[in-house]
Amino acid sequence: MRKVCILVSECNLGDIIAQKIISKYGATIAVENTIINNYIKNKLIAFEIECIWVYGNSEKETPKVMDTAFSKLKKDYKQNVIEINELINDLSRGEKVNVQRINKISDSIYSSINDEYYIVKCLSELRTADQYLYNHSVNVSFYGMLLGKWLCLTKNEINEIVQAGLLHDIGQIKVSTEILNKRGKLNFQEFEEIKKHPIYGYNMVKDLSVISDDVKEVILTHHERINKSGYPVGKDGDELSIYSKIIAIADVYDAIISERVYRKRETPFKAFEMLQNDSIGYFDIHIINTFLGTLAACYVGSKVLLNNGSTGEILYVPPHDISKPIVSVNSEYIDLSKESNLEITTML
Template sequence: MGKKCILVSECTSGDVIAQKIVSKYGAIIAVENTVVNNYIKNKLVTFEIKYIWIYGTSKDESPKVIDATLLKSKKNYKENAIKINELINDLSKGKNINFQRIDEISNSIYSSINDEYYTVKWINELRSADEYSYNHSINVSLYGMLLSKWLFLSEREIKDVAKAGMLHDIGKTKVPIEILNKKGKLNSYEFEEIKKHPFYGYNIVKKVNSISDEVKKAILMHHERTDSSGYPMGINENELSLYSKIIAIVDVYDAITSERVYKKRETPFEAFQIFQNSNIHCFDIHIMNVFLKNLAACYVGSKVLLSNGQSGEIVYIPPHAITEPIISVDSKYIDLSKENSLKITAML
């Protein structure tokens, strides 16, 4: 795919950004594969960005190449989701872990590391209440991979986090199916059974030499919290491993933004609010902020429904106010930080 560096003054609406744009203060203005609009161009000027990288060497080339990348990333998402669920189903039937398949899936997931825009796009589009369990492991693996990238971890560490994401819930294969599929609220006994699944998962992999100790710890600790409010051990922040802190955040984010049989999905922006308010003491604050700020930038260009019934497109997400993006509606810009009566009610 061709790339070229151009002056911001020369870029036009429809150009596709080929490299993340960050201001001199560290603010993420746009991620790779974001389509340039007038609002973003004005922000680039405001932040004194002189040059940007875009895809394509001509106006005709860029859309064709981007469409091919889009289809490939969607195909990879679906194929990896199937493979992970086959792996988990084999474990639930008492079959041995297929280590080669784990490595193959991890490598395939890693191959999309530079397609963060499309990765987030497919995670959000390919959801349904009936397929939460089906998609959750691939989503956590992908979000974990992206967060690891944004934390500047090594390739080996990123692939390990991807493995931890795909395997984090394997302990649920040992939980009674009627508890896992219960549509109503769990009683105290059922919840105690659910809380055992990190132990069950750890016991499945603890003697597997080809799975690193850090991945095993993440499986065991992904429901632990920095304020000791988690389970199964209630340990504190100093005892938590890096991978477990990563998986804990992305696991909760995917659960909040997914449709469940007993609750509706929240929008990404409602999820950001929940993390910044209710969950601020539960997670590593640095890792959480890196995740939210980078992820927020991936939603530029998304279509949304507002609480007044109007639909629009996100044209910019302020780095200092990620819960209140700028929306283009009928050629007008709506700044949600200044419109207290409006909110995003759904992603379209």
């Protein structure tokens, strides 16, 4: 699709943003494929953004092309979950890691790197508790890929992050399903067993020359934290690679917003609040801020249910308060930062 640069004052409601918009302070205002609404246009003016890139196709053609791209992404996502399912099942039977299959999934995921708005929409829609390990592996790869892109890493580095995301939890196949799917709180022995899965996973791939040492390290260290509070060793931030720091964040975020057999999923905005409140000392501050700030803007246009039973659409996510977006309900603007009695309960 053709991209054109236009003055913000001349953009129309319904135009589709073709390139991420960043404020002069470095905050993400809107991401590619966001549809411009009146609220966003006014914010662009308030942030003194003069020009933006939009898609220059006709109004009839652009939505059709966008719908096709999103449909393809969903189809590829479902196939990738099937592929990782088969790969993990092969490993559980004692077969070797199928590198060709890993590369196939990685290439499929990387091919969508410029569709961040649709990636987030797809990952929001396609979730099931009974296939958590397989969905989670693919989801973490996608989030890791996006974070690598937002941190301006190279194509080769991002590809390794994608592979690390796919393989980071393979050690869980060595942990009993009774422990993994236990509905109540884990006892000390059960939690100690869970904490061994990075070691189990590392041992499964440590002698494979076709998997890089950097990817192997992520499998071993994705539960480590920069303040030494993680496991299995208790390394500090200086000992952890940027790959491990990225996958650690992607792993935790996807776990929070995923449905599990023992708990309900949280909304992305609740996850933003939790990570902002609890991430100090656990995650690299630059990486977590980059992830949350850019990811939050991807939810503009999402349909939501509020705790008062109203349904609405996210119009804008303030860069300074990403857990409290502006929501349109029956043509009324609701600023959740000013309505303490209202919150998003469900993404529709």
